[in-house]
Amino acid sequence: MEKIHILYFTNWLYPRFSGPYASSSLDHEPLRGGEILMGYECVSIDTTDECVTATASFSKEGKLLTRKIQSKILIGADGAGSMVRKLVGIDLKGEKDLQKLVSVHFWSKDLGRYLLNERPGMLFFIFNTEVIGVLVAHDLTQGEFVLQIPFYPPQQNLEDFSAEICKKLILKLVGQELSDIDVIDIKPWVMHAEVADRFVCGNNQIMLCGDAAHRFPPAGGFGMNTGIQDAHNLAWKIASLLNGVAPTSILATYETERKPIAVFNTALSVQNFRAAMAVPATLGLDPTVANSVHQVINKGFGYILPSGMQKAILDGIFSIGRSQLSEFILNENNPLGSSRLAKLRHIFEEGKSLQLQFPAEDLGFRYLEGALVPDGDDVVPAPELPTGRRRDYVPCADPGSRLPHMNVKVLSNFPSEETISTLDLVSENKVEFLLIIAPMEESYNLAQAAFKVAEEYKVSTKVCILWPADTVTRVQPGSKAKLAPWKNYIDVIEVKRSLDSSSWWSTCQMTEQGAILVRPDEHIAWRSKSRAVGDLYSKMKIVFSTVLGFESMNS
Template sequence: VCVVGGGPTGLALSALLSRHGVASATLERRDAPSTHPRAHFVNARTMEVFRGVDGDLARACVDDAPALAQWRWFRYATSLTNGAALGAVDQFDGATTARTKASPTHSTHFSQHKLTRALMRRAREAHAEGASGVIEDARVEEVRADAEGVTVRAEVGAGGGTLEIRAEYCVVADGANSETRTRLGIAMRGKRDLQRLVNVHFKSRDLANDLVDDPAMLYFVFNPDAVVVVVAHDLREGEFVAQIPYLPPVQDASDFTRAVCERILRSAIGWRDGETSKKLEILDVRAWTMSAEVSETFRAGERVFLAGDAAHRFPPSGGFGMNTGIQDAHNLAWKLAAVTRGLSSPKLLQTYESERRPVALRNTALSVENFEAVLKIPTALGLPPIAANALRDVVSGLPSVIPSSMRKTILEAGLAVGRAQCGSLLTADNPIGAARRAAVKRMCDDPQGTLRLQFPKEDVGFSYEPADADGLARLHEPGTLRVGVRVPHAWMQTTRGELSTLDLVDEDVTGPRFTVFARGFDDIQEDTLSEPGGFPMRLVRIVDSPTDSPSAAFDAYGAWFKKTNHLGTKSLVLVRPDAHVACITSDPSEVVVALREASSSPAKNH
């Protein structure tokens, strides 16, 4: 398999393919991983994937991340320091841990640039050819498929010349602005231009020290000089990214020089004029476009697939972009392994799009909903985004004889009038300010009032059942035992210690393998449930008392009993290599049939 793109999705796919015994080559156009923070929220399902790939990777994401106390809050204020607090939302509602009963692990706040480095190490360590399994500074120029395979041609920097790779399959994971997707002629569908922003990556120990008593993941700032969202990527290191909206075509990203950005940042922070002892260092300034789009297809022919941001672009609200991409890789890796190792018909690969595209559409819709929730608070403060857009449209429609510099001045003057409402009118003791502050507080106190961080159903409750009438993935409560849904987490006592049902699916994997959890079948054997030459399968007997059998697991807390008791005293749950349930039954013959079908077709209700 040739993987185009060495970001989180491509590197996760490389590590997963190696784990399943599949040879791969990953081509990354950059000559080194980016140091610019982007995504930063790793949800529980992605952490479960990492736990299955390599326990050290999952532990690093937790151990190297800030403590929950530093990122559990979203705060709304007139400035980060020395300003009026408008409201705050504890995204964990007072809980002392991010862990829930639905998962053996938990979400964390670990910035993408750090995660990418960790994934790069893991991908190279797991690869049969070591570091050469991921080739950096390789710009893919062509992906050409035929009946027998795929040829990928890349130009390698620093005199490396042209590299040509022949593979059975190719996965395109080269990001939101995928050049390869464009060459393949695959269009994106959705909302292309929700908002334009400038990201300012900066470090400031002084700011981190000032925020020690008011830590947060996100700070939403509204004052007469700045409307900014500041992401605290790591308060321990004083690493931040400020998101500053701008309005083309009147404004341009080039207007935001480092000097302009520092002035905006100091206003957003609330450092007073002349407070020069407080330092910040701007590391990078980048413009980007917020979109909500999903590719019209996740495949080009029979041998080329799209994954990650190359297949879907979400608003960052909710943190679904990187997580969805890594989970794309998790779904696709075992299927590529099954086909390339001769365990399954290529028809199995058709299920990648039918399963993952509805998830992408669902997460797109939720991300847009979250983005709209973000806009509620500025609207309540008298700063409706629709007004700024209308002003921009008026200014851009002025006669062409008016120079662009004057247009910018007119637009900025109008925006300044709007922002002025976040001065003394908002903070002083007057009816308008009091009403607006009260409105923001109500929104922050309402669980559905503004932007949320946790979405348990979308996180671990999405299903690979046929999509709903709108083409969206179906959702279920976390822990639901149902065909198509991730198998419920339940702690089990084994001869290797306490393991989750998810750990038992992933344990000692050297290739794609199904798992059967059998309760009440004390004498059943693996050959009763599988066919000669069929998909590899592991039998785990769930027992009601301590055991010294390596193939058994003691349901010490009764969690599995509660999930399966409605089936009677006997139950068989067939689980795919990606931990999604393929069959629930009490009849062994149905497992045989389901195992045969699941190797080449979508999950079915048995």
């Protein structure tokens, strides 16, 4: 049995198999670092205090074999139906089955050309008397699309969505002759709004990441983004553990930090999904009514009817629903139609339909507790609720926030005109903390203390001396002398967009007397708002030990 450090399950290509498995001779074959095993399915997990053993099944020469793989850590990144989540017995909390849909992936250059010329866009909600669907344009130039169609099983089944039928539906939706529709995939899926009870289990050895940990409506583009943030949050913590610079408890902060964000993004996506549904509801096509009708047919009187009749009733009701969209009803001369059109205009004018821009949530999400040191005077705010309105991103350097962006020039590159972002100062390829200071005597002393403590903890730390705009033009010998013998530092200078735009420290809502310690994932671990005075070594020791998980702030 081979031993690896981390195991991800993300590449399941074969159908689930319930028969007996044959053990594989590969049990003893070493796994190369970073190797991806295509076609392997995780079927069982065993944990001991020392390691996790995952059994993966795979098919070889017509036989189904299994292979045992040992690792220190296992990450279940296996999607909304996560087998890892089920195997370790983690429950999901939230709303199930908001909507069933069929997803149709197809190509049509004709459609791409038509939309580019007539109605360029990315997302098309199409309601007409024959069909209803949401068309997502993945690439207008190449003509790649995914269509989402509401799905009502068991009265409807997947045969009702064969490639030929889907082609007809696409033509009805688009209302144009398209000669080149090529349907390449048709899949049903169910929309839920749920978050896993726990993100970490088994003595901090097993973690859920991405849709395995949270699944919610694709309204607002948060699904994959939330998953990528999970991975970003987890990567430096695992690396710190494996490099021997942090204890296993650092992994518990993954759940402390990420779960509240997942809960918030779930609520936001549900709210946004409901806002999007306000449009069909105003047109007389309320999806909640359609779902209730479907429930009645499933569980109420319809249940006793033959399945063909149930389907006919459902089709009949939906077709009556869609007739609300006919020009006969939906026109300004018809009192019902004109009132619906007025409500529709109001929804769009007030921006109360689907929102696609979320700057505050995309960039301004903040961890309130975890691998960070809150400000001493921090009053932990009550959990936020989504407002349903666009909120702007306001940069700040509160612990747990993402490091604000500002353009800077690296002074050692002078006279190079290359401008980088403050975010580029965080190392891309190693686990390294970044301490940002102003060129002040006390801050250099703080940096000296930080270097010393970081060396004791064996954790790489870089110091950035951020010079105010227009104060210097070339690399300052001052920093070298002030920071000797430490060498891992960089002098940069602010590049302001205009004369009256904010300085770095005011963008951070701080003064130049302060300092900011940034984690390898670009989130702020700690900051000092005032001049560095007193026993700076002890101060930095508490900071690093808290962030790395050696010391709880309350102990």
